[in-house]
Amino acid sequence: MTAEIETQVRSLIEDNFLFREDRTSLSDTESLIDAGLIDSTGILELVAFLEERFKIEIADADLLPENFDSIHRIVAYVARVRATAPSAS
């Protein structure tokens, strides 16, 4: 389950967020901000994608680096939200 979320989140980030010249990969725990991968419009795209793909609703108050600033954190967050809303698929 988590593995499936992880695959999707990783491919979303690799496909949509742009790597600068000095980087070709991203580890699960690296900060997306520090890697220069995400800016304030990028985060809104990410939220829209996650809401649609995983049928979840992301509250403003959840939009924190603790939940979104690495692949690992995003996966954990999505899994947690889905667990509290089991009807979503």
Add this chain to the structure above:
Amino acid sequence: MRVEHFLRDSARTCRHKVALVAGERRLTFGDLDGASDRLAAALSRRGVSRGDRVVVFLDNCWEAVVAIFAVMKAGAVLCPINPSTKAAKLGWLLDHCRASAMILQDRWAASAKAALAQAHCVKLTIMVGELDPTGFPDGIRFDDAIAGSAACPLEAPAGIDLDLAMLIYTSGSTGLPKGVMITHQNAAASATSVISYLHNTPDDIILNALPISFSYGLYQVLMAAKVGATLILEKSFVFPHSILEKMGAERATGIPIVPSIASTILQMKSLRGAAFPHLRYITNAGAALPPSHAERLQELFPAARIYSMYGMTECHRGTWLPPDQLRSRPGSVGIAIPNTETYVVDGDGNRVAPGVVGELVIRGAHVMKGYWENPAATDSTLRPGPYSWEKVLYTGDLFRSDEQGYLYFVARKDDVIKTGAQKVSPKEVENAIYALPGILEVAVVGVPDPVLGMAIKAVVVPGPKADLTPRDVIRHCAKHLEDFMVPRIVEFRDGLPKTESGKIRRRQVASEISETER
């Protein structure tokens, strides 16, 4: 007054007061003064002299604030560079200003190393972070450079206030960046004027999430130091909820924003009004705040006075709208900042009547000295003014004024695109795209965008054998251009309109696009 005295004076009057909060770090004025003294001493010891350019390639971190004051204390010229700048351009910039030292974050060491290969002028590298700086020219770690508590040996004055304080690069319509030369006197004039209408005091707590490589962000650091206010430095506005929480927790009294930040705040679903009783003011610059956004911000922050302002790197700040005029003059960016003048002129430099569109001219002690080693660009921007003994700043921006002299921005005179408060030269983006094999023609234009004001769009004609997608073009740009210059939209076409001499009619492409989207 020289800019480093902003900090020195505050360190004398309020040594133990918190000057800077950056993440978990809190530095008093005494801490900041001491650390910047030690870094200045390290710069001097290692060969940085009066007038030398020192590139600061850092994001919004406490080390950057130390670096800003240290460079000036050493008598050198601060050259802040956007950390999303890629190797080739960074190399060009280092070489262009003949930087003698660079202070950089280890995270961007790979780009910096590639840049240094084409800029042999850099003789000293100071590395912020964990990375071992071995292999960089006279590389030392930032932490080592500021270690110890030795008193500063820099007793002699670093220079006078006519010396250059900063060299800030901005996009030029030719595609090559221009280095805006700001003296200490210019910076002090500008900071003093802005502080006077914002009524800043030592009780202020200013939350800044704007990049300090950008004049509007950088001046937050300078102004806070000048009045002895506390600066909360945030890296970006990516997580608006965190920023607003911090704003509440730290009891911020002022926040500078650009229109895209206003859009982000207004998109937050759960934000309730009146939650920030300490917030005394919000300033907006970079681009005009849409009147509806100004109104909604005022509802959300009823205690805050909203200042709509206009400026450019060449003078930092040009105009301000007194907050009590916000409702009665929607869309206006106001009047000249205190102790300066602004007026609108026609093509011959004559002042025009209210309501008539012309170019905005700015006159004051805050106006730059020119563009670094670029006399042609300097002469077309700094031109003779009303008196024979002076030059005034031609902004390149078209404005009109109302009967009472309040100014309204109309458009840029050239093709430079204003996106999310940054200026982008279409030529620079086009040049980057032409470097991609298989591209025949390209025109880069601005298209209206609800968040950015204008978004960058590239209209591209690929060659018959080019195996390219719009995504490839965007990826290529992301590798070579600063983040804010990367096109958001790429459209492929079979051809572009041209003049008889074969030059692409970029303006026609832009106007056709805006017609279709109307």
